[in-house]
Amino acid sequence: MMHRALVAFVFVAGIVFTGSVVSIAEAQQEYRTPESALAALVDAPMQPASTVSPDKRWVAALEWKWVLGLEEIAAEELKLAGLRILPKSFTRSRSRSYDSIALHDLDDGSRIAVEGLPEGRIAAPAWSADSKYLAFTLVRDGRNTLWIYDVESRQARELVSLPLNGVLTSRPYTWLPDASGMLINIAVNHGKALPEPSIEAIAPVIQETDPDSKAPVRTYQDLLQTPLDGERFTFLATGQLARVRLDGEVEELGGPALVADFEPSPDTGYLLVEMIQQPYSYAVPYSRFPLLSQVWDVDGRLVKTVADLPLAEDIPKGFDSVRTGRRSIQWRADVAATLVWAEALDGGDMRAEVEHHDAVHAWPAPFEAEPEMLARTEWRYAGLDWGHDELAMLTEWRFSDRKLRTWKMAPGAPKAERVLFQERSYNDAYNDPGTPVRGLSEFGTRVIHTIGGDAILLAGNGASPEGNIPFLDRHDFASGETTRLWRSAAPYYERVSDVLDDAGQRLLTLREAREIQPNFFVRDLEADTLTQVSEFPHPHPQLTGIEKELIEYERADGVDLSGTLYLPPGYTEQDGPLPVLMWAYPLEYKDSAVAGQVRESPFEFNQVSFWGPLPYLALGYAVFDDPKMPIVGVGDELPNDTFREQLVASAEAAVDVLVERGVAEADRIAIAGHSYGAFMVGNLLAHSDLFAVGIARSGAYNRSLTPFGFQGEERDFWEAQAVYTNASPFFHAEKIDEPILMIHGMEDNNSGTYPMQSERMFDALKGLGAEARLVMLPHESHGYRARASLLHMLWEQQQWLEKHLVGSGR
Numbered sequence: 001m002m003h004r005a006l007v008a009f010v011f012v013a014g015i016v017f018t019g020s021v022v023s024i025a026e027a028q029q030e031y032r033t034p035e036s037a038l039a040a041l042v043d044a045p046m047q048p049a050s051t052v053s054p055d056k057r058w059v060a061a062l063e064w065k066w067v068l069g070l071e072e073i074a075a076e077e078l079k080l081a082g083l084r085i086l087p088k089s090f091t092r093s094r095s096r097s098y099d100s101i102a103l104h105d106l107d108d109g110s111r112i113a114v115e116g117l118p119e120g121r122i123a124a125p126a127w128s129a130d131s132k133y134l135a136f137t138l139v140r141d142g143r144n145t146l147w148i149y150d151v152e153s154r155q156a157r158e159l160v161s162l163p164l165n166g167v168l169t170s171r172p173y174t175w176l177p178d179a180s181g182m183l184i185n186i187a188v189n190h191g192k193a194l195p196e197p198s199i200e201a202i203a204p205v206i207q208e209t210d211p212d213s214k215a216p217v218r219t220y221q222d223l224l225q226t227p228l229d230g231e232r233f234t235f236l237a238t239g240q241l242a243r244v245r246l247d248g249e250v251e252e253l254g255g256p257a258l259v260a261d262f263e264p265s266p267d268t269g270y271l272l273v274e275m276i277q278q279p280y281s282y283a284v285p286y287s288r289f290p291l292l293s294q295v296w297d298v299d300g301r302l303v304k305t306v307a308d309l310p311l312a313e314d315i316p317k318g319f320d321s322v323r324t325g326r327r328s329i330q331w332r333a334d335v336a337a338t339l340v341w342a343e344a345l346d347g348g349d350m351r352a353e354v355e356h357h358d359a360v361h362a363w364p365a366p367f368e369a370e371p372e373m374l375a376r377t378e379w380r381y382a383g384l385d386w387g388h389d390e391l392a393m394l395t396e397w398r399f400s401d402r403k404l405r406t407w408k409m410a411p412g413a414p415k416a417e418r419v420l421f422q423e424r425s426y427n428d429a430y431n432d433p434g435t436p437v438r439g440l441s442e443f444g445t446r447v448i449h450t451i452g453g454d455a456i457l458l459a460g461n462g463a464s465p466e467g468n469i470p471f472l473d474r475h476d477f478a479s480g481e482t483t484r485l486w487r488s489a490a491p492y493y494e495r496v497s498d499v500l501d502d503a504g505q506r507l508l509t510l511r512e513a514r515e516i517q518p519n520f521f522v523r524d525l526e527a528d529t530l531t532q533v534s535e536f537p538h539p540h541p542q543l544t545g546i547e548k549e550l551i552e553y554e555r556a557d558g559v560d561l562s563g564t565l566y567l568p569p570g571y572t573e574q575d576g577p578l579p580v581l582m583w584a585y586p587l588e589y590k591d592s593a594v595a596g597q598v599r600e601s602p603f604e605f606n607q608v609s610f611w612g613p614l615p616y617l618a619l620g621y622a623v624f625d626d627p628k629m630p631i632v633g634v635g636d637e638l639p640n641d642t643f644r645e646q647l648v649a650s651a652e653a654a655v656d657v658l659v660e661r662g663v664a665e666a667d668r669i670a671i672a673g674h675s676y677g678a679f680m681v682g683n684l685l686a687h688s689d690l691f692a693v694g695i696a697r698s699g700a701y702n703r704s705l706t707p708f709g710f711q712g713e714e715r716d717f718w719e720a721q722a723v724y725t726n727a728s729p730f731f732h733a734e735k736i737d738e739p740i741l742m743i744h745g746m747e748d749n750n751s752g753t754y755p756m757q758s759e760r761m762f763d764a765l766k767g768l769g770a771e772a773r774l775v776m777l778p779h780e781s782h783g784y785r786a787r788a789s790l791l792h793m794l795w796e797q798q799q800w801l802e803k804h805l806v807g808s809g810r
Contacts, residue, residue, distance in 0.1 A: 394409055563626055
């Protein structure tokens, strides 16, 4: 009997295999490994994530790793409605998970490891408002269940064995504000057969335009493509809300639905539920599907429908354009049960010339009176932070000039005059006043922490020409005065993680220095003491002694620039010029004064990550990291009108400063970048002769394939054809005469960076006789996760640099 041959094309590290299916183990034999100094970085520990208990006594440190096994990223996943879903566990694929949890006691400095957990993926940790429990989910054997850790008994237990649904909500549970239990979203279809294709169900897929409506959409990926996709999305996204008490008792609320979000009111008397509705779309992701928002009572009975939004395929162009109808619906955090939402007054189009673009409404329980007008905003509503009845902070923004402003208002007296707290470019880091410190309300919800009712604490990065200098301030709205309570001091880089007392005198900080890894400390300002809390290990003790310097210089048109120069251990000026790897990413601005601002600190820990350029310090290269490549459009001029000219000018200034300092030779500098940085590499190789070689990872090179905007470009291709073509390396591939290495994940789901972008660019270069290499990494998305892929990435980059930058002379 003859069997139908199964033929597969397996791309492994740029090699095409034809024939029988290649197993993962066999495929890995074709992956390459770089020098040991580079390979060790892939296995180095990551800085733990952390979450502080509401009573400010405990820090939960969660160890995690970016790097996964190839078998993990090759697991079956479905691409539906803009999501990537693991159908076995009803969770999103490649989401952040943790390997272990440890609690650090901020009172006595002790460390308690959370033990007794079965092997599995820990995710979504959250403290109860009374700080007695830390909840988290744990995925094992294809089942995602809810666990809690009892701080007093030091015991972890599975609270309920029902499988949870994490498809639409990455955290499939939420604590009740009074800490009496949780709301969960149960995966009602777990264990059932997924809808399968059938010959009978095959039918044409038809879409039709509406001549009376424009529907510009960006290049979303992983969208629904067939009716079967819609069935599968419904099957996987359907959940059943329930209340679970701390003894594990479960009470279902309402019926099965595609629950997109659920939030209890601060007094736990109501539940705000948002549910995806049909019809679905082949053009936009699930976040723009029809959305029904309702208020339920504690038993799951409908109290009021708040919004019933239709499919939003026709949102006007613009980053600050929105769907019409009630949006951003939330509970006001500082009172018992009041809903707040925004609603566009401009048809959702920020380009409309209207006095106010948004209205903000409040609607208190029992939701029988008419909603109250809380505020109107001249710009687009961005959100409200709640303090108390006389203090909330309302933020609005506008993309056209990159501006934001924040007002202090009294939500209990909405007609009272608002006080302007800040107005600035959101790119202006030097004038960022910081973020309000939060505390708990009487209900157990998070609100702005206030001192005496009218003063707040602000923690910020403290960007300055000397670099970031983190701070903690006290701002008094009554007097308008701001008092600096604390500021980081050289040679350390120390930032506020949390404030542990009411007055802002006892701080939890994360402290580091160039050669000292970040760790938690308790800083007592009144007693002038500093106590170390954690002992996180040095991630790469074999790679120390790196020299780092923040260099400031100027572009030919007067725009200030900066970048961080790293030199390998043991380097001295007598060693002369080194081969240099420059790694950058262009950003867009509407104000040249803020384009070159310094946003790093020279005292930060020398963290050498496998992801960027720093590993090559171990091989004797110098690295110029994040040299600023600002693209500025002043006044009526838009940034991308002169993209190429500004990009080349910035790169030229960076090359000149390195050569003038004697660190580099002009013909031994490589340029590299990821995503928009790869787009930059293609342009610099096409339009300058500044670099000897380029490395471009996961980039987009043909902007006609993203016709309704890219990065910060709002105009479509038909409005600005010259901009699109001038900025696209694909249309200038014949000018690239330096070697270029392109690497791309074969399953890249980032908007605009289809794998086809690199494939077509490579085809162009090949056809034109340029020197290029294309590496397609199996199963990888925009950010590579498999250990085999990362090792091979480092090997490819090492070989390319050795061949084309260093040669045999090093």
